[in-house]
Amino acid sequence: MPITIQYTQISLVMTEKNIPLRTIKSFVIRAGRMTHGQKQAIETGWPQYGLELQQGLLDYSAIFKRNAPVTLEIGFGMGQSLCTMAEQAPEQDFIGIEVHKPGVGALITLLQEKQVTNVRVFNCDAIEVLNNSIADNSLDRLLLFFPDPWHKARHHKRRIVQPEFAALIRRKLKLGGIFHMATDWQPYAEHMLEVMQQAEGYSNLAQDNTYVPRPLERPITKFEARGERLGHGVWDLKFQRIS
Numbered sequence: 001m002p003i004t005i006q007y008t009q010i011s012l013v014m015t016e017k018n019i020p021l022r023t024i025k026s027f028v029i030r031a032g033r034m035t036h037g038q039k040q041a042i043e044t045g046w047p048q049y050g051l052e053l054q055q056g057l058l059d060y061s062a063i064f065k066r067n068a069p070v071t072l073e074i075g076f077g078m079g080q081s082l083c084t085m086a087e088q089a090p091e092q093d094f095i096g097i098e099v100h101k102p103g104v105g106a107l108i109t110l111l112q113e114k115q116v117t118n119v120r121v122f123n124c125d126a127i128e129v130l131n132n133s134i135a136d137n138s139l140d141r142l143l144l145f146f147p148d149p150w151h152k153a154r155h156h157k158r159r160i161v162q163p164e165f166a167a168l169i170r171r172k173l174k175l176g177g178i179f180h181m182a183t184d185w186q187p188y189a190e191h192m193l194e195v196m197q198q199a200e201g202y203s204n205l206a207q208d209n210t211y212v213p214r215p216l217e218r219p220i221t222k223f224e225a226r227g228e229r230l231g232h233g234v235w236d237l238k239f240q241r242i243s
Contacts, residue, residue: 075144
């Protein structure tokens with residue numbers, strides 16, 4: 001059996017006045033075994049699909065060899081949904097971020113098998129990617145599907161959707177760009193809605209100003225389909241940058 005090790009990571013960010021602040025990350029590293037196939041996929045596929053923080057601000061046209069709408073997904077898990085979206089929208093380009101290496105290996109395996117070429121991958125912290133690699137006003141969409149809800153009240157501060165995060169995403173989206181979130185935990189959906197309703201520069205795309213029906217472009221995962229059979233709900237939120 002693989003051994004899972006969880007620990008909290010603390011990072012330093014700089015304020016506008018260059019004063020370092022400690023920030024609590026919204027994830028823990030789970031060190032599980034990678035399959036041989038996942039390791040091999042990373043070894044053979046990283047030159048084509050991999051991105052590094054050291055590259056600095058990304059030039060999408062240089063990376064994808066064309067000019068196309070760009071979608072960034074934070075936390076793609078094992079990559080099935082991201083691969084499906086990219087396969088179904090070949091006219092768009094996709095960048096995925098995932099901290100867990102087995103998930104990165106699984107995604108690259110799928111991309112290689114299906115010969116999908118419009119995806120690139122980071123294996124690191126999404127906040128570092130946003131701050132160091134993504135230019136302001138450059139993304140058409142940002143996706144955050146089923147992030148860790150951190151159920152316990154004392155852990156709510158670890159939830160990634162916070163006012164500061166909403167402001168950061170707004171900077172990275174183009175005017176008119178979409179921030180799409182989904183969760184299967186209703187209290188977290190309510191938390192997301194509260195944060196985004198108070199965030200400046202956004203408009204809720206839901207007709208009743210709450211949640212949108214599941215958009216067709218978001219694939220249903222096996223986990224989600226099982227939850228639906230058991231009567232579990234899923235909440236989608238879509239906010240558009242308007243200023």
